[in-house]
Amino acid sequence: MAKELVLREGEVDVSQIVPINRQRVSDKFHAYCKKPGSFTMLILILLATAITLGAVLWILLYTAIQGFANFRFELFAWEHTSSNVSMMPALINTLTIAFFSLIMAGVVGIFAAIFMVEYAKSTNVFVKIVRIAAETLAGIPSIVYGIFGMIFFVRMLGWGNTLLGGAITMAMMIMPLIMRTTEEALKAVPDSFREGSFALGAGKLRTIFRIILPAAVPGIISGIILGLGRVVGETMALVYTAGATLDPAYPSGLMQSGSTLTVYLYALINEGNDFLGEAWAVATVLIILTVIINGLAEFIGNKLKKEY
Amino acid sequence: MQQQAQAAAEESVAKIHVGAAVREVGMKVIFAIAAVIFVAAVLVICIYLFARAIPGVSEIGWINFFFGEDWALGMDLFGIGTLIVGTCLSTVGALVVGVPIGLLTAVFMAFYCPRWLYKFLKPLTNILAGIPSIVYGYFGLKVVIPLVRNAFGGAGFNLITSSLVLGVMILPTIISITENSLRAVPKSYYEGSLALGATKERAIFRTMFPAASSGVMTAIILGVGRAIGETAAITLLCGNIAQFPTSLTDPFVTLASAISSGMGYSSGLRLEALVGCAAVLFVFVLIITVLIMLLKKKAR
Numbered sequence: 340m341a342k343e344l345v346l347r348e349g350e351v352d353v354s355q356i357v358p359i360n361r362q363r364v365s366d367k368f369h370a371y372c373k374k375p376g377s378f379t380m381l382i383l384i385l386l387a388t389a390i391t392l393g394a395v396l397w398i399l400l401y402t403a404i405q406g407f408a409n410f411r412f413e414l415f416a417w418e419h420t421s422s423n424v425s426m427m428p429a430l431i432n433t434l435t436i437a438f439f440s441l442i443m444a445g446v447v448g449i450f451a452a453i454f455m456v457e458y459a460k461s462t463n464v465f466v467k468i469v470r471i472a473a474e475t476l477a478g479i480p481s482i483v484y485g486i487f488g489m490i491f492f493v494r495m496l497g498w499g500n501t502l503l504g505g506a507i508t509m510a511m512m513i514m515p516l517i518m519r520t521t522e523e524a525l526k527a528v529p530d531s532f533r534e535g536s537f538a539l540g541a542g543k544l545r546t547i548f549r550i551i552l553p554a555a556v557p558g559i560i561s562g563i564i565l566g567l568g569r570v571v572g573e574t575m576a577l578v579y580t581a582g583a584t585l586d587p588a589y590p591s592g593l594m595q596s597g598s599t600l601t602v603y604l605y606a607l608i609n610e611g612n613d614f615l616g617e618a619w620a621v622a623t624v625l626i627i628l629t630v631i632i633n634g635l636a637e638f639i640g641n642k643l644k645k646e647y
Numbered sequence: 648m649q650q651q652a653q654a655a656a657e658e659s660v661a662k663i664h665v666g667a668a669v670r671e672v673g674m675k676v677i678f679a680i681a682a683v684i685f686v687a688a689v690l691v692i693c694i695y696l697f698a699r700a701i702p703g704v705s706e707i708g709w710i711n712f713f714f715g716e717d718w719a720l721g722m723d724l725f726g727i728g729t730l731i732v733g734t735c736l737s738t739v740g741a742l743v744v745g746v747p748i749g750l751l752t753a754v755f756m757a758f759y760c761p762r763w764l765y766k767f768l769k770p771l772t773n774i775l776a777g778i779p780s781i782v783y784g785y786f787g788l789k790v791v792i793p794l795v796r797n798a799f800g801g802a803g804f805n806l807i808t809s810s811l812v813l814g815v816m817i818l819p820t821i822i823s824i825t826e827n828s829l830r831a832v833p834k835s836y837y838e839g840s841l842a843l844g845a846t847k848e849r850a851i852f853r854t855m856f857p858a859a860s861s862g863v864m865t866a867i868i869l870g871v872g873r874a875i876g877e878t879a880a881i882t883l884l885c886g887n888i889a890q891f892p893t894s895l896t897d898p899f900v901t902l903a904s905a906i907s908s909g910m911g912y913s914s915g916l917r918l919e920a921l922v923g924c925a926a927v928l929f930v931f932v933l934i935i936t937v938l939i940m941l942l943k944k945k946a947r
Contacts, residue, residue: 370846377848384759384848387751388768391822394815395771398778398786450681458675465682472685474940478932479692480876482903486925487692489910490699490918511688518685542667544674572779574879575907601779605879608785615789622782629777637770 399626406623409616419586424617426624428587429603435590436502436581436599437570440509445563447510448517455518456525457547477515481576484508488580500596505581512576513566520565524558525551561640568632571625574601585610600625693929700926703919712923718889718900720909725920727927729889733899734875734931736892737809737885741874744814746867749821753866754851756822757829776819784880787812792884801896804886812880817870824869828862829855861946865939872935876928878903902928 346352357366371378413423451469459466485508492504528551536546552559577583582596585606590597598606604621607614704712707725715726756768791811796803832855840850856863886898887908900908902924909921 374846374849377846380848380852384751384755387748388755390748391752391775391818392768392771394818395775398783398815399774401790402782402786447681447684450678451685454675454678454682458678459682469682469685471936471940472689474936475689475933476685478872478936480878480903480928480932482876482878482906483692483696483925483928483932486906486922487695490922491691491695495695511692514685514688542671544671568777572777574779574781575903578907579910601781601879604779604781604785608781608788608883618785622785625779625782629779630774633770633773633777637773 402619402622402626405616405619406626409620410623411620414617414620419588421586424614426600426603426617426621428589429598429600429621430624431589432502432581432587432597433571433599433601435593435597436506436509436577437567439503439506439593440513440570441563441566443507443510444512444514444517444566448514448562449521449559451514452518452521452525453547453552456522457543457551473515473518476511477519479512481512481573484512484576485579488576492580498594500580500582501594502581502590502597503593505577505599506593508576508580509570509573512573513569516569517559517562517566520562521555521559524555524562527558528554557639561636564632564636564639568629568636571599571628571632572601573599574605577602578605600628696922696926696929699919700923703916704923706916707920707923712920716891718905720917720920723916725916725923727902727905727920727924729891730900730902730905730924731927732891733885733889734901734903736806736899737813737881737901738871738874740806740810741813741817742867742870744810745817745821745870745874748814749818749866749870750825750863752818753822753825753829757826758847758851758855772819772822775815776823779879780816780877781879783812783816784883787880788883799896802886802898804884804898805896806892806899807895809881809884812884813874813877816877816880817873820873821866821870824866825859825863828859828866831862832858861942865942865946868935868938868942872932875931875935876903878907882907 362370371381414425415427416423416425417427419425419428451473455466455469488504488508492498492507493500496504498504532550532554533546536550537543541549577599581598581602583598583602583606584596585603587598587603600621604618604625607618607621712725712727713731714728715724716728717724717726718729752772756765760768787808791808792803795805795808795811799805799807836854836858837850840854841847845853881901882904885900885904887900887904888898889900889905890897892899906921906924909917
């Protein structure tokens with residue numbers, strides 16, 4: 340004979356509670372109705388995500404639609420003239436500056452990361468100073484780099500606007516990024532690799548170059564590709580160092596000026612209403628480059644990463 | 648004969664050892680030099696900025712420079728009071744837009760997001776971080792400004808526009824760092840909170856957020872860092888009028904955009920005033936860096 344269940348004040352009939360893994364949507368909804376505060380937060384969370392997603396898609400799709408509407412093959416003609424408004428020289432300048440700044444920042448960033456991870460103790464004062472320096476470099480706004488590049492390379496060394504000045508300025512900007520990603524990649528290599536190599540009689544240098552660096556390559560490369568993304572997207576640090584012009588030509592050397600794609604877009608926008616369509620096309624090319632670079636960095640960082 | 652051979656062998660072994668030792672030490676020095684380059688870069692930037700800025704600012708007068716309300720390079724007026732206020736206002740505006748949306752989106756990505764959506768959402772926020780700021784500026788100029796103009800009147804070059812665009816620009820920074828720090832909180836905190844009868848939202852906002860607070864603060868401060876120095880987009884959107892904005896629809900100017908729009912005049916004292924603005928921005932960034940280092944120390 341089942342006893343009638345009598346609940347005293349403050350007691351709950353446990354058999355009425357639906358276990359969390361058996362709850363259906365309607366159960367969850369009823370639960371939320373009893374907790375309006377939680378329900379509001381849930382709505383806000385969903386709303387915020389929708390806004391983020393909406394903003395990204397709006398910017399990407401609007402720019403792409405405008406860009407493709409204004410797309411002409413002449414925009415990619417090899418030589419820039421005032422009638423075809425080609426962005427090809429600017430694209431090549433972007434790649435040139437990216438190439439040289441990545442080489443400089445890559446060597447310095449990777450070597451510094453090796454020093455920080457493999458040689459120095461983390462309690463060392465010098466290590467702390469380097470870390471503060473790297474954080475500072477990473478935080479300096481690009482316009483400050485631009486001003487610095489202008490007073491140092493353009494005026495003081497008397498170079499004028501040069502690709503090399505722009506590339507060195509960019510290298511200073513992306514060094515911290517490459518150092519940080521390389522450090523993370525080096526730290527992810529298990530210590531047993533190092534111990535095994537030492538046990539086989541290899542020296543520290545051989546261990547680093549033959550064992551640790553090869554194992555850390557995917558992380559390092561994805562850092563370098565992210566650095567490439569920074570260079571491709573940079574405007575203000577390059578306007579006053581490498582120079583901005585509406586009719587970019589191919590520079591004959593590193594000591595010549597040349598505007599990159601973003602700087603060219605900046606010049607087109609500042610020109611007023613004459614080049615609106617061309618500006619959308621350049622913006623679209625920049626966004627496509629961003630998507631490709633991000634995708635590559637993610638692919639190399641994740642897919643090629645080995646689990647130890 | 649045998650002794651000679653042995654001596655020769657020992658000598659060559661010693662040579663190899665010496666060679667290896669030289670190479671080991673040499674490379675260590677080279678690695679250390681690479682690390683020194685970081686410190687040298689910061690020092691060089693520091694020295695050249697302040698060496699140009701300090702004499703110029705002394706000539707203008709420190710009080711005139713920092714508290715002067717008139718900024719017009721063409722007329723040799725060098726007061727950056729309005730610029731500093733403009734920088735602060737646009738940063739606060741960006742935070743008002745970016746922080747709530749960013750934090751809540753990070754919560755969604757860490758606790759609610761189904762796997763198929765995450766595969767799509769995560770790369771999209773990374774792309775948002777990678778879009779060049781000049782593209783944001785052009786989008787703001789051609790799309791957001793007309794909308795704001797229609798909704799609020801005025802020319803559209805104002806705090807509302809710049810806050811909306813800058814808010815979206817700092818979203819990816821805030822989202823990714825907040826998400827990572829929420830994921831770094833031990834799962835048992837969350838489960839314990841649920842087991843005590845909290846709803847999912849209560850568990851997240853009352854248990855996980857306090858536990859991840861230093862990460863969340865770092866995310867917001869990094870967002871501030873990005874907003875303070877943003878130039879390419881804000882120059883196109885702020886209207887570039889050096890005044891204290893009295894309403895949300897007034898044009899204004901920031902330190903960074905004043906530098907970029909004043910470069911046409913750059914020589915002599917005018918250049919030194921611009922370098923002075925850059926030095927002030929640099930000091931702001933130093934403060935932010937120190938704050939972040941302190942937070943990281945606290946997190947450990």
